[in-house]
Amino acid sequence: MIKDNNLYCIIMAGGVGARFWPKSRQSMPKQFLDIFGTGKSFLRMTFERFTPKVNSENFLVVTNRKYKDLVLEQLPEISPAQVLCEPIGKNTAPCICYAAYYLQKINPKAKMIVTPSDHLVLKEDKFHEILDNALSFIDKENILMTIGITPSRPETGYGYIQTSDSDTISKVKCFTEKPNLELAEAFIQSGEFFWNSGIFIWKVRDIINAIEKFLPEHHALFAKITDAYGTEREEEAIKEVFAECRPISIDYGVMEKAENVYVHIGEFGWSDVGTWGSLYQHSRKDKCANAIPEHGCYLYDTKSSIISIPNGKIAVINGLKDYIVVDTDDALLICPRSEEQNIKKYIDEVKFNDGDKHI
């Protein structure tokens, strides 16, 4: 299949989430981890999800400068110039601005797929179909496309997108923040609400038009340094732009305000794997419903637990039910699955006492 030379894939890989601590670290966030033990990190899986559609040289990975080497190590197919380094994280709008204004300079006809780097897609064929549909649509229409997931449960951890009709591709009525359980249940009942996957498809021209309109300060900052993109001056220029620009998400800054936003709905085994619970859900389980590595676990009277140990280490575990056990070289976590929302709090206490060493 001939790939479209104007099609680019922007992988957003700057996250520093701590929810998978101690497996994820400031120095090794979730997107770089092979958390399922498949031999591939989330970033690698994301890259491979798009390579059937996008040329290797048409990928851009936007990440923090400190992860540049990690990205190049995990994606040897791309060149250092394809890693756009943020000096500091300022949420998704500045990240997408960087990629969009960069692309506008090198190819004004560019079409962009923007994707998070740390999500899971189980049904890749279905995903590719949706991608093809969405790309055809933006070829014809000057719109901003997002992908919405048919919800399978009243999840309170996701944002939702409300559609204005029941077509596969329909105009977005509104974006909503994470709902409470009651509201989430009402969303599901209505049939009008879909999970916001954070995957966007648009022409570079259209997103820049929208940024100019809804985030004029950002437009001014990123447009002003057009000369610098792809040159030696880029790093210095970007440093100044990021120092000045306001942190804001693309959803809040653009998508919720623009009139020409469409959603392509679908179901392709998607998860943001944002919690140990969702990781557990997507993992292979033993006969006692434990999600464990293939080797090294000796379990007795242990059920419905998720266990992670370093390669080559063994764990002998007796009497845990519904637990998370994560062992790494310098930190051990043992926590009931029902308490995982507290992991952030634990980390803060560790930080307070021991500094950043183990974080």
Add this chain to the structure above:
Amino acid sequence: MIKDNNLYCIIMAGGVGARFWPKSRQSMPKQFLDIFGTGKSFLRMTFERFTPKVNSENFLVVTNRKYKDLVLEQLPEISPAQVLCEPIGKNTAPCICYAAYYLQKINPKAKMIVTPSDHLVLKEDKFHEILDNALSFIDKENILMTIGITPSRPETGYGYIQTSDSDTISKVKCFTEKPNLELAEAFIQSGEFFWNSGIFIWKVRDIINAIEKFLPEHHALFAKITDAYGTEREEEAIKEVFAECRPISIDYGVMEKAENVYVHIGEFGWSDVGTWGSLYQHSRKDKCANAIPEHGCYLYDTKSSIISIPNGKIAVINGLKDYIVVDTDDALLICPRSEEQNIKKYIDEVKFNDGDKHI
């Protein structure tokens, strides 16, 4: 205080017990561990317990050859010649024979204190008083002295010594194996039974007389190589003797049979620290009754647990009650305290699957 140049201390340090796995290993058995985090191993604490009474050059440590370097590292005060190396463990009788026949050659007037290397003594002053009494006694009488501990609970994990009267030093009526709980309770009620500490005090001449009488084969083997002790030929000669000699404990082989056995009873905060339970009992606890290292443990809703982690590592633990958590570089154990008798079984399964690597 002038120390008696004829007084020797024999530390038996050949044990390979697995009950403290994964903290104890075949390559690093319990006696070499600083399990309380005091900065001193059991062996080191044992050595220091006797140095007020015994000259450094009058210590002999009997151990397996593979632990020789460990012994010398932990006891830099002694010379390599003071480490008597067993080629293979054959229980306590051959161990004591080796030390006794060796001593008989270098000092026929030797008095021996024989002690395990991995026990705990909390009240050292009281222990030293008992030692002084016992040594005065064997100066005057040609007897074999053992030390019996006034029992504080119906312990089923220890052997007991029955006395024939209620004096501090009295003739032993009999030695008993580990009793069941009912019997242990009856022992305590009677006031005639004392825990067998495995500490012995005798003149070398007296123990050799007893060995000659009750373990004639052992006598023949160890007496035959008298010329070799302290020479280059010792290692080779001992290798042959150990290959031939029958494994047997000194209690079963000599103490239970000899007529001239006395026990000095006392109470000096003694424990063989043979289980995680007894280690827990003797450890400093936090306000939730957890025995934990000074640094690195962040506990939430966790009670009455014993936790061990490598230096410099941190552990975040939520929701464990009455558990043992032992983390080492290559093995992690999580087990209810009530299940600790199964640790041996777990190790066997690990061994069966993974070989000796983690044992």
